[in-house]
Amino acid sequence: MALVVVNVMPKPEILDPQGKAVTGALRRLGHEGFSVRQGKRFEIEVAGEVTEARLDEIRQAAESLLANTVIENFEVVA
Amino acid sequence: MALVVVNVMPKPEILDPQGKAVTGALRRLGHEGFSVRQGKRFEIEVAGEVTEARLDEIRQAAESLLANTVIENFEVVA
Numbered sequence: 032m033a034l035v036v037v038n039v040m041p042k043p044e045i046l047d048p049q050g051k052a053v054t055g056a057l058r059r060l061g062h063e064g065f066s067v068r069q070g071k072r073f074e075i076e077v078a079g080e081v082t083e084a085r086l087d088e089i090r091q092a093a094e095s096l097l098a099n100t101v102i103e104n105f106e107v108v109a
Numbered sequence: 110m111a112l113v114v115v116n117v118m119p120k121p122e123i124l125d126p127q128g129k130a131v132t133g134a135l136r137r138l139g140h141e142g143f144s145v146r147q148g149k150r151f152e153i154e155v156a157g158e159v160t161e162a163r164l165d166e167i168r169q170a171a172e173s174l175l176a177n178t179v180i181e182n183f184e185v186v187a
Contacts, residue, residue, distance in 0.1 A: 038150050053151065056174055062166050064156035072116050072150040073131065078142035088140050096134055 033081045035089055036108040039098045040070035073097055081109055111159045113167055114186040117176045118148035151175055159187055 041047045050068040057065050073093075077085055090107055098105040119125045128146040135143050151171075155163055168185055176183040 040150065040152060050151075053174065057170055060170070060174070062170055065167075065170075066154040066156075068152045068154075070150045070152070072118065072148045073128075074118060074146045074148070076144040076146075078144075089143075092135055092138070092140055092143075096131065096138070 033077050035075045035077055035081060037073040037075065037093045037097050037105055038070065039103050039105045041068060042102055042104055045102045111155050113153045113155055113159060115151040115153065115171045115175055115183055116148060117181050117183045119146060120180055120182055123180045
């Protein structure tokens with residue numbers, strides 16, 4: 032069992048209403064000087080070894096299923 | 110400007126319907142041997158230096174605002 036992480040974040044040029052809401056909430060709680068963007072984190076347990084072929088499967092899944100690549104970037108962290 | 114990341118994941122004993130749905134979708138797409146859990150990733154841009162006091166502010170915000178600590182764990186990555 033090995034863990035591979037896929038991080039999915041809104042692209043920099045895309046408005047991020049959830050992140051904006053969190054930034055505003057922090058400010059109202061007295062925490063100044065923070066700018067938040069909110070994305071998703073997928074923790075993927077891989078049965079057996081994490082080979083380059085398995086990573087390719089995960090990249091493909093990230094592209095087609097986990098991220099909306101029109102508005103989101105992703106990174107695969109093995 | 111420095112970046113601090115807060116990862117928020119459902120606790121291991123908590124059912125994760127989104128992760129289960131992704132796991133099932135992967136299987137239907139022909140990707141076997143993956144088990145997925147879905148959480149949130151917050152990227153926090155901090156104005157100025159990331160001091161221990163600033164990190165404490167972020168930990169406090171994570172605890173009270175970003176995570177629901179009844180059902181989620183969080184980690185702060187500076």
